[in-house]
Amino acid sequence: MNVTLHRLSAGILLIGTLLFGWTAAVLASGFGIFTQGASATARANAVVASLDGPAAVYFNPALLNDLPGTQVELGTTVIVSQRKFKSSQTGGTAHNEDPPYFPSSFYLTHTFSEQFSAGLGVFNPFGLGTIWDGDWEGRYLATKSRITTFNINPALSWRVTPRLSLAAGLDILLLDAKLQQRRPFLPDLPDIKQQFTGDGEGVGFNTGLLLKITDRLSLGATYRSEIKVDVDGQAKLDLPLGLPPLRVNGQTSLTLPQQVTAGLAYRFNERWTAEAGLRWEGWSSFKQLKIDLDDNSQLIAPRQWRDTLAFNVGARYQWSDRLALMGGYLYGENPVPDRTFEPAVPDSDTHLFCLGAEWRTGATKVALAYGFQYQEDRRKTTNLYGDIANGRYENQLHLVGLSASYQF
Numbered sequence: 001m002n003v004t005l006h007r008l009s010a011g012i013l014l015i016g017t018l019l020f021g022w023t024a025a026v027l028a029s030g031f032g033i034f035t036q037g038a039s040a041t042a043r044a045n046a047v048v049a050s051l052d053g054p055a056a057v058y059f060n061p062a063l064l065n066d067l068p069g070t071q072v073e074l075g076t077t078v079i080v081s082q083r084k085f086k087s088s089q090t091g092g093t094a095h096n097e098d099p100p101y102f103p104s105s106f107y108l109t110h111t112f113s114e115q116f117s118a119g120l121g122v123f124n125p126f127g128l129g130t131i132w133d134g135d136w137e138g139r140y141l142a143t144k145s146r147i148t149t150f151n152i153n154p155a156l157s158w159r160v161t162p163r164l165s166l167a168a169g170l171d172i173l174l175l176d177a178k179l180q181q182r183r184p185f186l187p188d189l190p191d192i193k194q195q196f197t198g199d200g201e202g203v204g205f206n207t208g209l210l211l212k213i214t215d216r217l218s219l220g221a222t223y224r225s226e227i228k229v230d231v232d233g234q235a236k237l238d239l240p241l242g243l244p245p246l247r248v249n250g251q252t253s254l255t256l257p258q259q260v261t262a263g264l265a266y267r268f269n270e271r272w273t274a275e276a277g278l279r280w281e282g283w284s285s286f287k288q289l290k291i292d293l294d295d296n297s298q299l300i301a302p303r304q305w306r307d308t309l310a311f312n313v314g315a316r317y318q319w320s321d322r323l324a325l326m327g328g329y330l331y332g333e334n335p336v337p338d339r340t341f342e343p344a345v346p347d348s349d350t351h352l353f354c355l356g357a358e359w360r361t362g363a364t365k366v367a368l369a370y371g372f373q374y375q376e377d378r379r380k381t382t383n384l385y386g387d388i389a390n391g392r393y394e395n396q397l398h399l400v401g402l403s404a405s406y407q408f
Contacts, residue, residue, distance in 0.1 A: 032125065032126055032259075032281065033103045033123075033124050033125055033126060033127055035077035035079070035103055035371075035399060035401055036055055036058040036059065036075075036105050036121075036123050037051075037053065037054075037055030037058070037059075037073065037075050037105060037107075037367070037401070037403050038075055038077070038356060038358075038367035038368055038369040038401035038402055038403035039051070039053055039055065039326065039356070039358050039367040039369070039403060040055055040059055041077065041354055041356065041369040041371055041399065041401040042314075042326035042327065042328065042354050042355060042356025042357070042358075042367065042368075042369035042370075042401075043275070043314025043315065043316060043326050043327070043328040043354065043356075044312045044313065044314050044328025044329050044330040044352055044353075044354045044371075045059070045277075045279075045312055045314070045328070045330065046263060046275040046276060046277045046312040046313055046314030046328050046330075047059050047060075047263065047275065047314065048060045048220035048221065048222060048261050048262060048263030048275070048277050049063075049210065049218040049219055049220030049263040049264060049265035049275055049277075050218060050220070050263070050265035050267075050273055050275050050316070051063055052066065052067070053067070053071070053073060053107075053365065053367075053403075053405055054067065054071045054072065054073035054107035054108065054109045054119065054405055055073060055075070055105065055107055055121075055403070056109070056119070057107045057109065057119035057120065057121035057153060057155055057169070058105070058107070058121050058123060058153070059222070059261075060167070060208045060209075060210065060220045060221075060222045060261075060263075061119055061155035061156075061157050061167035061168075061169055061206070061208040061222075062157055062165040062166060062167040062208035062209050062210035062220065062222075063157075063165075063208070063210055063220070064109055064111070064117040064118070064119050064155070064157040064167065065111070065114075065115075065116075065117045065157050065158075065159040065165045065210075067109050067111060067117065068111060068407065069110075069111060069407050069408055070108075070109065070110045070111075070407070070408040071107075071108075071109045071110075071405055071406065071407045071408070072106075072107065072108050072109075072405065072406055072408075073105070073106070073107040073108075073403055073404065073405035073406075074104075074105070074106055074403065074404055074405075075104065075105045075367075075401065075402060075403030075404070076102050076103070076104040076105070076401070076402060076403075077102065077103055077104075077369075077399055077400065077401040077402075078100050078101075078102060078399070078400045078401075079100065079101045079102075079103065079397055079398070079399050080098075080100050080397065080398045080399075081096060081098045081101075081395065081396075081397045082095075082096070082395070082396050082397070082398075083095065083096035083098070083130070083346060083393065083394065083395045084096075084393070084394040084395075085132075085136070085137075085138070085343065085389070085391055085392070085393055085394075086391050086392045086394075087137055087389075087390070087391040088379075088381075088390045088391040088392070089137075089387075089390060089391070090137070092137065094132060094133060094136040094137065094138075095133075096130060096131055096132060097131045097132065097133060098129065098130065098131045099131075101129070103123070103124040103127070104123070104124065105121065105122065105123040105124075105403075106121065106122045106123070107119060107120070107121045107122075107405075108120045108121075114159060115158060115159045116156070116157070116158055116159075117156075117157045117159075118154070118155065118156050118157070119154070119155045119157070119169075120152075120153070120154050120155070121151070121152075121153040121155070122150065122151070122152055122153070123150075123151055123153070124148065124149055124150060124151070125149055125151045125173070125256075126147065126149045126175075126256060127147045127148050127149050129144070129145050129146035129147060130142065130144070130145045130343070130344055130345070130346065131143070131144045131145075132144070132343060134182065137388070137389055137391075138342075138343045138388055138389030139181065139182040139191070140181065140182055140183060140184065140388055141181065141342050141343055141344060141385055141388055141389055142181050142342065142343050142344035143180050143181045143182060144178070144179065144180040144181075145179050145180075145344045145345075146177065146178045146179070147175070147176075147177050148175070148176045148177075149173055149174065149175045149176075150173070150174045151171055151172065151173050151174075152171075152172040152173075152174075153169050153170065153171055153172070153206070154169055154170055155167055155168065155169030155170075155206070155208075156168060156169070157208070162212075163211060163212040163213075164209075164210070164211055164212075165208075165209070165210040166207075166208070166209055167207065167208035167209075167210075168205065168206070168207050168208075169205065169206045169207075169208075170203070170204075170205055170206075171203065171204040171205060171206055171224065171225070171227060172201070172203055173201060173202050173203070173204065173227050173229065173256070174199070174200075174201050175199060175200050175201065175202075175229050175231065176198075176199045177196070177197065177198050177199070177231070177233070178195070178196070178197050179195065179196045179197075179344075180193070180194065180195045180196075181194055181344075182194065183237070185239070185240055189240050189241070190240045191240075192237050192238065192239055192240070193237070193238040194235065194236070194237050194238075195235070195236045195238075196233055196234070196235045196236075197233055197234060197236075198231045198232060198233020198234070198250075199231065199232065199233070200229045200230045200231035200232060200253075201229065201230070202227040202228050202229035202230065202256070203227065204224065204225040204226060204227035204256075205224075205225050206222065206223060206224040206225065207222065207223045208220070208221070208222045208223075209221045209222070215267075216266055216267045216268070217264070217265070217266050217267075218264070218265045218266075218267075219262070219263070219264055219265075220262065220263045220264075220265070220277075221260070221261065221262040221263075222259075222260070222261045222262075223258070223259070223260050224258060224259040225258050226255050226256065226257060226258045226282070226285060227255070227256045228253055228254075228255050228256075229253060229254055229255075229256065230251070230252075230253045231251065231252050231253065231254065232249075232251050233249070233250060233251075234247055234248070234249050234250070235247070235248050235249075235250060248293060248294065248295075249293075249294045250291050250292065250293050250294065251291075251292050252290060252291045252292065253290075254286070255285055255286060257281045257282045257283045257285060257286070258281070258282040258285075259279065259280065259281050259282070260279070260280045261277065261278070261279045261280075262277055262278055263275050263276065263277030263278075264276055264277070270318065271317055271318040271319075272315070272316075272317055272318075273315065273316045274313070274314070274315040274316075275313070275314055275315075276311075276312070276313045277311070277312050277313075278309060278310065278311050278312070279309070279310040279312075279332075280307065280308070280309055281307065281308045281310075281335070282307050283305040283306060283307055283308060283335035284305060284306050284307045286303050286305045286335075287303060287304060287305075288303055303340055304337055304339065304340055305335040305336060305337070305340070306335050306337060307335070308332065308333040308334065308335050309332075309333050310330055310331065310332035310333065311330070311331050311332075312328060312329065312330035312331075312352075313328060313329055314326065314327065314328030314329075314354075315327055315328070321360075322359055322360050322361060323357065323358070323359055323360075324357065324358040324360075325355075325356075325357050326354075326355065326356045326357065326358065326369075327354060327355045327356075328354045328355075329351075329352065329353055329354070330350075330351075330352040330354075331349070331350070331351055331352075332349065332350045332352070333349055334347040334348050334349050334350070335347070338380075338381070338383060339383045339384055340383065340384055340385075341378065341380050341383065342380065342383075342385045342389065343380070343389050343393070346378060346393045346395060347375070347378075348375045348376045348377070348378040348393070348395065349375070349376045350373055350374065350375045350376070351373070351374045351375075351376075352371055352372070352373045352374075353371065353372045353373075353374075354369060354370065354371040354372075354399075355369070355370055356368055356369030356370060356401070363406055363407040363408070364404065364405070364406050365404070365405045365406075366402075366403070366404045367401075367402070367403045367404075368400075368401070368402055369399070369400070369401040369402075370398075370399065370400055370401075371397075371398070371399035371400075371401070372396070372397075372398060372399075373396060373397040373398075373399065374396050375394075375395040375396060375397075377392055377393065377394050378392070378393045378395075379391065379392050379393070380393065
């Protein structure tokens with residue numbers, strides 16, 4: 001078989017890979033990363049109406065008016081995932097090979113007057129990844145998916161009245177992706193190794209509200225807009241038999257969902273504060289992915305994701321002047337329907353249990369949080385991805401967050 005025929009065959013495979021493989025993997029960015037501060041993580045993010053630290057830039061910038069002076073916060077979270085697949089066809093099992101992930105954050109806030117405050121945040125709002133063994137049963141759907149996003153978020157808060165604050169900000173989002181999977185070539189020959197790399201950027205906005213209904217009861221709400229990200233990238237096929245690799249450039253765009261969060265906080269006394277809240281994400285806007293290739297052809301893949309809700313509760317107890325203890329619980333729906341479920345995005349409804357502590361000494365605060373996230377088992381049956389990797393998917397995550405802030 002000559003090289004021209006090999007390249008033609010690989011080109012046909014590449015089109016299928018772009019349509020199904022990359023579509024699946026890039027939607028891993030549908031996993032929002034909400035570990036944007038250890039104090040918030042310890043309360044399962046039930047902080048939209050009650051957070052008293054610089055991470056309010058992310059959770060509700062209308063809270064910035066209650067932060068005195070100039071404050072800075074640095075934080076990171078170690079996320080360790082444990083995924084298991086059991087095949088309904090062979091009974092065999094496979095485990096993920098994900099390394100620990102470290103989504104991190106930086107916040108800077110400043111109060112100009114009784115009426116105006118500002119903040120700046122840099123954080124990872126979407127991403128993480130999934131890695132499966134290169135020889136596992138579902139290798140023709142996914143072996144490695146890595147999506148990284150950075151959001152640069154300046155925000156301004158205005159205290160309209162002593163009980164009402166409003167805020168607005170800008171979301172400047174940068175995205176980078178590296179996605180890998182296998183493709184069959186010919187019987188008794190090694191698989192084709194496919195890789196897609198791409199990057200892009202997009203801009204959105206966010207708003208916040210804080211209403212102090214009474215001296216003890218507060219309502220907080222935020223909105224983050226959709227962000228359309230234009231992605232330029234290149235797909236590469238490494239062929240067996242010493243054939244030269246095939247490269248094809250492509251462009252697409254994807255829309256990260258709008259988000260609405262709300263929380264109702266109640267301060268029982270000087271020591272106890274509790275909050276209950278919800279988060280809505282508009283994933284139903286992601287109906288399809290359209291890819292424009294350099295040969296002027298176009299590929300369209302349906303996604304058919306659905307909107308989701310998450311509910312959370314959290315509490316903070318001020319044990320002493322220096323030490324505060326915190327805990328929380330979150331239940332979240334997943335956006336992936338059975339008809340498009342596959343191993344690059346093995347998402348399912350989730351239960352998150354959190355606890356933590358915050359230590360204050362002088363102008364410095366250090367917070368430590370632990371979270372255990374249990375995702376309900378999910379089964380893949382024959383769907384838009386065929387009968388590949390049918391079986392049961394189990395998933396759980398461990399999160400350890402650490403943040404440190406300083407008030408100047």
